[in-house]
Amino acid sequence: MKNGRSLVGLAEELERQLASKKDLVVPTQMLRHDTDDQGHTQLVVQEGGGAVRYGVTALARRQLAEKLKIPFAYFERMRSEQPVLLDHNVNTWLQSDEERRMIRTLDGKVRAVLSERYRRLDNFDLAESVLPVLQRLPEVRFESMELTETKMYLKCVTPQLRQEIAPGDVVQAGVVISNSEVGHGLLSVQPLIYRLVCSNGLIVSDRSLRKTHVGRSVGGGEDDGITVFKDDTLCADDKAFFLRVRDVVEAAVSETAFRMATEKLQRTQGMPLSGDPVKTVEVLAQRYALNDSERSGVLRHLVTGGDLSGYGLVNAVTHFSQEVEDYDRATEFEALGGKLIELNRSEWAELVAG
Incomplete structure (x- = not known):
């Protein structure tokens, strides 16, 4: 299994990101795209009485192109060869688009351009809910954890459940939890098989929880302005959902789930x-x-x-x-x-x- 962050390192980065990120639901007419001669793109948002500029990540560029039905290869070619043409195309379609978009930012950059119906299931809240459950697993080992640009991963093993597949070849039960805050996958909880002889991890594809990030529209109503969402505005039903995640985590490392997986192996x-x-x-x-x-x-x-x-x-x-x-x-x-x-x-x- 590939090494990642330590538990302390993960917690520190989650707290740092919590203080740095901001979400907005924005009518597309209040967005403007700006590209410089070096191909660096920005989204300019009329926010709080003034224009605020955000850099744009590669993933957010791809999502913006998809929302505006611009082929991404053409989007990138314009960015590198004809930035003025790119801005003209993007801004023309932004002004004619009547949708509202959720703009997720981190460290002053747009990291995702999503539907206003995107349901935020954020990494900090997920970790806060499931880490106490994981820490209660018998002799739990946090084998690998990571925060990438697109996902968070928590991979844990408990030696209590073990099986000898062949003489001297022992596997143990575990669980992997993954989530994306930027529309790059579902929140999922899946059983994990950990092979001691070579530290291999195998993610079992069945008996998993998979939750889409789609919910009701947020920031709706008669107001045509920008809605800024802070993390303390998460709805009560999100908290109830994280309670369900905790139940699924416990089921993923149950003896029944482990035996079914090892039999297939x-x-x-x-x-x-x-x-x-x-x-x-x-x-x-x-x-x-x-x-x-x-x-x-x-x-x-x-x-x-x-x-x-x-x-x-x-x-x-x-x-x-x-x-x-x-x-x-x-x-x-x-x-x-x-x-x-x-x-x-x-x-x-x-x-x-x-």
Whole structure:
């Protein structure tokens, strides 16, 4: 499992972000796009009687382009080659768009451009709700935690639930909680299997809570101005939802969930990779959108592991995740391991046959 922040480091960054972030619900006519000669973009918001300028992150640029139905490749080409044309296009569509947008900012930059119906399920509130539950798990280990530009991850293991998959090959139960404040995924709670021999993490794809960030419109009514939302305005139903998250966390590390997951993992030992392992990994790469470097890395771990079975392939995928530089992408490889243990025999046969 890829290393991340310490628990203290996570808490400190969550508190820092809490003090720095601000959300606005803005009629698009009150937004203006401005690009300088170096391609740096800003959103100018008529806020509090004056114009306030915010830088724009790459993700927010993509979301803005999507909202205005401008192909992102063309958006980026204009940004680098014709910034005046970009501003003309964006501002023209902003003035003709009658929508209200939620603008999420952090450190003086727009980090997300979302629908006004986007329901904020924020990282600080989530951590405040679930960390006490996680800390009550028997002998809990906080194996890996991270805050990326798009998501927060909490990955914990409890040694109380353990299973020997093969002689000397022991796995333990855990849970992974992830959330995005910027519209880049659902809030989810999923069981985790942690393999002691190589510190692999596998995210189980079933028995999970997945919550969309869609709710009722906020800041509506007759007022056409800007609504600024602080974190202390979170609704009571959000708090009730976080209570439900705590219940799901406890279920994710239950003995029932762990036994179901380990049984699926054990079944992969009986799925021989009877064909060419190079071809099998090529098919895997095609089906799950692995690039050439990732395909080579998985193949290397499969060959060096010496286990040409479904179990060997699962472990090759999850072991390779530790080498992936990007934490979000590394977590996707842990989740890919969970997808593989869900395959039935015919699906394994198709994977092997290509």
